[in-house]
Amino acid sequence: xxxxxxxKTSAASAIVAGAGVAAPAVWSPAxxxxxxxxxxxxxxxxxxxxxxxxxxxxxxxxxxxxxxxDRLISHEMKPGPSGVPYYDRDKFKPELAEDxxxxxxxxxxxxxxxxxxxxxxxxxxxDVKWSLDRAVSVGGFPTxxxxxxxxxxxxxxxxxxxxxxxxxxLRKDRLxxxxxxxxxxxxxxxxxxxxxxxxxxPWGLEYTKQNVAGGGAYKVVRWTPGTEVVFERNDEWxxxxxxxxxxxIWRMAPSAGNRRALLxxxxxxxxxxxxxxxxxxxxDNKKLRIVSTPFSNGAQYIGMNVNKPPFNDPKVRxxxxxxxxxxxIMDAVLFGLAKPLFGAPAGKPTDVSWPQAHxxxxxxxxxxxxLAEAGLAGGFETTISFDLGFAGINEPLCILVQESxxxxxxxxxxxxxxxxxxxxxxxxxEMPLFTNVFSGWLDYPEYFFFWCYDGSxxxxxxxxxxxxxxxxxxxxARKSAAIGETASYDAAVKGFVDLxxxxxxxxxxxxxxxxxxxxxxxxxYEYWFHRRLDYRKLVKG
Amino acid sequence: xxxxVARRLMVAxxxxxxxVIVTFLLTRVLPGDTASYFAGPxxxxxxIAEVKKQLGLDxxxxxxxxxxxxxxxxxxxxxxxxxxxxxxxxxxxxxxASAELTLLALLLSLTxxxxxxxxxxxxxDSWVDHxxxxxxxxxxxxxxxxxxxLFVYAFYFLLGWSPAPLGRLDVFFSPxxxxxxxxxxDSLLARDGETFRAALAQLILPTVTLAVFSLAPxxxxxxxxxxxxxxxxxxxxxxxxxxxxPTVVMTYAFRNALLPVVTTLGMVFxxxxxxxxxxxxxxxxxxxxxxxxxxxxxxxxxxxxxFVLAMAILYVLINLMIDxxxxxxxxxxxxxx
Numbered sequence: 118x119x120x121x122x123x124x125k126t127s128a129a130s131a132i133v134a135g136a137g138v139a140a141p142a143v144w145s146p147a148x149x150x151x152x153x154x155x156x157x158x159x160x161x162x163x164x165x166x167x168x169x170x171x172x173x174x175x176x177x178x179x180x181x182x183x184x185x186x187d188r189l190i191s192h193e194m195k196p197g198p199s200g201v202p203y204y205d206r207d208k209f210k211p212e213l214a215e216d217x218x219x220x221x222x223x224x225x226x227x228x229x230x231x232x233x234x235x236x237x238x239x240x241x242x243x244d245v246k247w248s249l250d251r252a253v254s255v256g257g258f259p260t261x262x263x264x265x266x267x268x269x270x271x272x273x274x275x276x277x278x279x280x281x282x283x284x285x286x287l288r289k290d291r292l293x294x295x296x297x298x299x300x301x302x303x304x305x306x307x308x309x310x311x312x313x314x315x316x317x318x319p320w321g322l323e324y325t326k327q328n329v330a331g332g333g334a335y336k337v338v339r340w341t342p343g344t345e346v347v348f349e350r351n352d353e354w355x356x357x358x359x360x361x362x363x364x365x366i367w368r369m370a371p372s373a374g375n376r377r378a379l380l381x382x383x384x385x386x387x388x389x390x391x392x393x394x395x396x397x398x399x400x401d402n403k404k405l406r407i408v409s410t411p412f413s414n415g416a417q418y419i420g421m422n423v424n425k426p427p428f429n430d431p432k433v434r435x436x437x438x439x440x441x442x443x444x445x446i447m448d449a450v451l452f453g454l455a456k457p458l459f460g461a462p463a464g465k466p467t468d469v470s471w472p473q474a475h476x477x478x479x480x481x482x483x484x485x486x487x488l489a490e491a492g493l494a495g496g497f498e499t500t501i502s503f504d505l506g507f508a509g510i511n512e513p514l515c516i517l518v519q520e521s522x523x524x525x526x527x528x529x530x531x532x533x534x535x536x537x538x539x540x541x542x543x544x545x546x547e548m549p550l551f552t553n554v555f556s557g558w559l560d561y562p563e564y565f566f567f568w569c570y571d572g573s574x575x576x577x578x579x580x581x582x583x584x585x586x587x588x589x590x591x592x593x594a595r596k597s598a599a600i601g602e603t604a605s606y607d608a609a610v611k612g613f614v615d616l617x618x619x620x621x622x623x624x625x626x627x628x629x630x631x632x633x634x635x636x637x638x639x640x641x642y643e644y645w646f647h648r649r650l651d652y653r654k655l656v657k658g
Numbered sequence: 659x660x661x662x663v664a665r666r667l668m669v670a671x672x673x674x675x676x677x678v679i680v681t682f683l684l685t686r687v688l689p690g691d692t693a694s695y696f697a698g699p700x701x702x703x704x705x706i707a708e709v710k711k712q713l714g715l716d717x718x719x720x721x722x723x724x725x726x727x728x729x730x731x732x733x734x735x736x737x738x739x740x741x742x743x744x745x746x747x748x749x750x751x752x753x754x755a756s757a758e759l760t761l762l763a764l765l766l767s768l769t770x771x772x773x774x775x776x777x778x779x780x781x782x783d784s785w786v787d788h789x790x791x792x793x794x795x796x797x798x799x800x801x802x803x804x805x806x807x808l809f810v811y812a813f814y815f816l817l818g819w820s821p822a823p824l825g826r827l828d829v830f831f832s833p834x835x836x837x838x839x840x841x842x843x844d845s846l847l848a849r850d851g852e853t854f855r856a857a858l859a860q861l862i863l864p865t866v867t868l869a870v871f872s873l874a875p876x877x878x879x880x881x882x883x884x885x886x887x888x889x890x891x892x893x894x895x896x897x898x899x900x901x902x903x904p905t906v907v908m909t910y911a912f913r914n915a916l917l918p919v920v921t922t923l924g925m926v927f928x929x930x931x932x933x934x935x936x937x938x939x940x941x942x943x944x945x946x947x948x949x950x951x952x953x954x955x956x957x958x959x960x961x962x963x964x965f966v967l968a969m970a971i972l973y974v975l976i977n978l979m980i981d982x983x984x985x986x987x988x989x990x991x992x993x994x995x
Contacts, residue, residue: 157829166742172712173695173739256708326742339832342741342748343952344825344944368824370942374807375823378815384822384829536955540694544703576703 155364156639156657158650159376159385163343163369168325169300170251170259179300180649181346186303186331187356189214189226189245189282190294194643199410202643202654206413206560209294212356213240213304213332214282219294228280232355234306234332242282246274247307249284251320259301265559266296289599295559300647306330334360334653343369348652360653361641380405380634386657387642389633389650392509396632397452406637409630410644411456414565415556416472417510419518420579420623422549427499432491434621437550438477439484442521446626450513455627467611471562472628475618484525496526502551506536511552514626518552546581553579554629558646562610563594570617580622587616663978670974677970678730678963682723685959692739692957713739726963735967736960740953745964748949753968754839755826756938756945760930762842762861763868764923771873772919775880779888780907790877797874806867806940813863821859825942831856864941868934872926879922883915890914916987924980928973 164178167185171178191212197203211217214226232240250271252259263269267290275283286293296302309330314321324330329337334354339347348365368385370376377395379385381402391399400407419441421428428434443459461474488494501518503511512533519529529550534542542548555577557564568575571591572583594609617623631648638658643651693710710716714725729736735745778790813820821828826841834844834853841857887893888911896906935947946965953961984991 151830155830159824164742165738165740171742172709175740257705257712261705341751341944342738342743343949344942345829366829368829368942370824371939371948372807372823372942375810375940375942378810379822379824382815382818382822384824536695538957544694544706 151364153657154362155366156362156387156652156655157385158365158367158387158389159370159379160367160388161369161371161373161376161390163346163367164340165342166326167329167337167340168322169303170255170320171322171326172257174258176649179647181329181337182303183300183645183647183649184335184348184652185329185333185337186305187213187232187240187333188298188300188303190217190298192298192645197410197644199408199644201408201410203410204413204643204645206295209298213245222289223283223285224294224297225277226282226284228282229356230280232332233353234309235329235336235351235353236306236309237353238306238308240304240306240332241279242276243279244307245282245304246271246276247311248305249274249302251305252301255320255322262299262301262558263296265564266290266292266294268293268296268302290595291598292559292561292564295561299558303331303333306332332356335365345369357653361656362652365652380636383636386639387633387635387650387655389631391632391634393450393452393454393630393632396454396634399634404637406635406639408633408635408642408644409454411628411630412554412556412648413644413646414471414558414560414562415554416458416625416628417455417514417552417554418623418625420551420553421621422546422581423622424546424581425549427491427493427497428549430491431620432487433493434624435477436484436487436491436525437522437527438475438621438624439480439487440522440525440527441477441479441624441626442517443477443479443626445517445521446514449517450510451627451629454630454632456630458625458627467614469562469607469610471565471610471614472625473614475621475625477618477621477624479521481524488525488527494526496528498528498530499549500532501529502532502534502542502548504536504539504553505533506539507554508533510629514552540576543579544576546579548579551579552626556629560646561598562614563591563598566591566613566617567595569623570613582620582622584616584620587613590616659982663982666978666981667974670978674967674970674974677967678727679723681963681966682726685957685962686719686722688954688957692959695956735964738953738958738961740956740958740961741949745960748961749946749964749968751839752944752946752949755943756931756934756947758840758842759861759864759868759937759943759945760927760934763865763872763930764927766865767869767872767876768923770869771876772880774873775877775919776884776907776912778877778881779884782885787881790881794874794877797870797872800870801936802867802871802934803936803940805870806864806937809863809867810940820863821856823863823941824860825944826857826860827853828856828860860941864937864943867937867940868930872930875922875926876919880915880919883918884911887911887915913987917984917991920980920983920987924976928969928976931969931972 160177162177164175164181166174166178167181168174169179169182189212190209192204193208193210194202195205209217213229213232215229216227218225228240228242228245234240253263253269253271254260267287269287273285273287275285277283284297305325310321310325313324334351334357335348336351337346338349339345346367350360350363370379373392373395376388377391380388396407396409399405419437421434421437423429443457447453447455447457458472458474460478461476463476488496501515503515515531519531522529543553555569557568568577570578570582570587572588574581574583590609590613594606594613597606597609631644633642635642639655640658641654641656643654645651693713693715694706714722726736733746737744738748741748774790774793778787781787810823814823827833831853834841834848834850837844837847842854845854845857893906893911896910934945935951937943938945938948950962950965
């Protein structure tokens with residue numbers, strides 16, 4: 118082979134390679150039609166299980182459950198802070214139940230007549246009971262979520278007749294009704310699941326892991342884990358207004374850069390986990406619509422282990438609270454895409470709401486003084502830990518905190534914890550200093566405080582904080598809410614918020630935003646407490 | 659021949675057993691806690707304990723190992739927690755995706771690297787040699803995710819020549835009826851030209867990305883081994899006897915230089931198959947590499963064990979194939995069990 122031959126062969130191979138490239142740009146009319154009726158969603162990761170009752174179902178799996186199953190009730194929408202509809206915490210609308218009658222110690226639901234599962238079987242009260250029995254019995258996450266609303270025993274769920282269903286309350290609890298509108302209490306086709314259950318698996322979890330056994334607005338027609346989920350509209354759906362989009366294709370694109378490229382090129386209609394920086398840049402792009410909504414009942418914070426020196430001293434914690442670079446974090450890490458939870462003006466009365474801003478601001482002199490008062494004028498060494506699973510925000514944030522704390526003599530080493538390991542580390546409650554996010558599905562201050570500050574020491578009380586005063590405030594708030602005592606409820610909420618800010622076991626930084634980017638011809642996006650997409654309202658113009 | 663194959667496979671069994679034990683132990687000493695990861699965002703310690711029990715992680719290590727081996731004996735590689743499917747099904751679906759990409763990339767890099775290596779050796783220090791040096795240096799020094807993203811940016815985002823980097827097929831195509839799992843072959847078997855074109859279009863960018871990366875070792879080895887063969891006595895004799903240039907280079911020199919090239923090829927192939935995670939990530943390619951890495955990140959043991967085992971078996975088979983090829987290329991080589 119001489120030079121000429123070589124050049125010839127390489128030229129030939131270049132032509133072969135070039136021939137294939139031009140082809141896909143050509144759309145046949147049928148394809149264009151399909152494109153019009155289909156909504157393409159891209160996100161980083163997909164479901165591992167499409168039944169929320171399953172063992173270890175991940176968050177993308179919740180989205181499938183939400184759209185393919187019905188619940189008895191759901192939430193109404195109200196105008197939201199970002200100009201898109203936002204779920205209304207206090208107003209419920211019928212979904213499978215056409216009527217709800219809440220009595221003193223029970224709630225009765227009339228089921229919609231003619232509602233059918235995907236296989237055509239009618240939805241009856243016995244399916245509802247079986248499904249709720251399943252939720253409180255299978256253990257793990259669904260059971261604990263049900264418990265949060267005092268829904269604990271199968272005996273609470275009563276079939277009155279084929280179309281009437283009753284939930285008996287164990288105790289008065291303001292969270293019981295809202296807890297029936299979260300994702301977990303979905304209604305499954307009991308006949309179908311039971312047919313596919315085995316002795317070892319009486320609740321048929323193996324079957325529903327891969328198959329939708331519900332009657333919701335969408336059906337899963339194809340699911341390739343890690344690649345795509347394809348949904349088709351259930352044209353027989355009667356439990357709400359008929360959705361506009363016929364077909365939804367949800368593709369997983371692990372590279373954030375590519376998700377952005379897909380969106381800008383118009384190949385994807387919606388993308389909802391782009392990094393803050395991309396969102397900040399896309400905001401000026403007139404071809405796309407960007408919606409940022411603050412996480413309901415959620416906050417990113419710096420936590421401190423209150424059971425070990427030096428953070429067992431409230432003065433040291435306050436010093437840290439005065440030494441954090443709040444505004445820098447907002448600008449450099451989040452590109453302004455978050456709601457600040459710091460620097461409330463002095464003397465501002467505490468609200469009966471959560472999250473709300475605290476009065477701390479970056480004030481190095483004050484921090485130094487507090488540290489000196491605690492007898493640690495020379496500073497100390499410690500470690501700041503974060504979850505690598507969210508390194509995009511956590512890493513720059515921790516570097517800024519490290520820099521800032523160095524100014525008052527606190528020398529931090531940064532400890533990066535892999536995602537899989539993060540919860541284990543939280544559970545041990547040994548990390549001295551760390552950053553984390555918590556957000557609650559149910560948007561009530563006492564719900565947040567129960568998880569994060571209560572002496573019962575849940576996983577999310579990451580600081581190991583225990584205070585009899587705090588516990589009694591939280592308890593009072595729950596009790597007053599249950600019986601509708603507004604005055605004592607308000608006092609209790611103000612009490613626990615004030616205490617949390619005074620003792621600062623954790624320092625709230627900001628309320629993160631849930632960022633969604635879509636083409637301008639896509640409409641109908643709604644913000645839900647679970648922060649996933651509701652396909653039923655989406656419209657493609 | 660058959661005897662050799664059988665003997666070689668027998669010898670591989672102890673190493674496979676070793677692989678099973680080592681991966682089992684390694685996955686257990688990883689710091690991650692599967693149960694608390696999969697117990698969900700609002701799990702209490704009790705919930706985590708319950709998940710642990712459901713997953714069988716509360717049993718002692720030997721107990722877990724025995725049940726793993728027993729299942730393995732029945733061909734059950736376990737179930738992945740992160741995708742919710744049996745590992746064997748996943749590997750079966752994903753290996754062809756990786757293999758199709760890797761084979762095509764290898765083919766492309768062969769057609770460029772071998773002529774390039776030969777030319778570089780034959781005309782040492784000419785412009786071809788310099789080109790070879792530049793190409794190989796660039797190939798190893800440009801990380802694949804970088805070239806991949808660059809290609810996507812240029813050919814998809816700016817020029818729009820390439821389809822969306824969303825895996826093996828465009829969103830609006832459905833995969834061809836499965837026979838081999840290779841979309842190109844399957845779509846041809848189904849006489850579906852449109853799907854073939856779509857699958858090929860999706861393949862081009864990742865293939866080129868991988869090929870650029872794998873060019874380097876092949877071209878360098880070809881060049882080095884050609885150089886040593888070209889300077890040997892029998893080539894001088896052939897030249898002195900008046901044989902034509904191409905005959906000397908191709909028939910005599912290249913054939914003798916082929917052994918190290920084939921060895922490298924085997925290594926590059928098995929390396930690419932498992933290690934092109936980054937390319938898979940960039941192009942959302944549903945291959946085995948990204949499957950294993952994702953599983954590892956969430957302490958999902960079963961896929962990791964299944965992946966390592968599958969790779970080990972593949973290595974054994976590829977090595978065997980290369981040894982047999984040796985015999986064909988050079989009759990002096992005897993393959994011993």
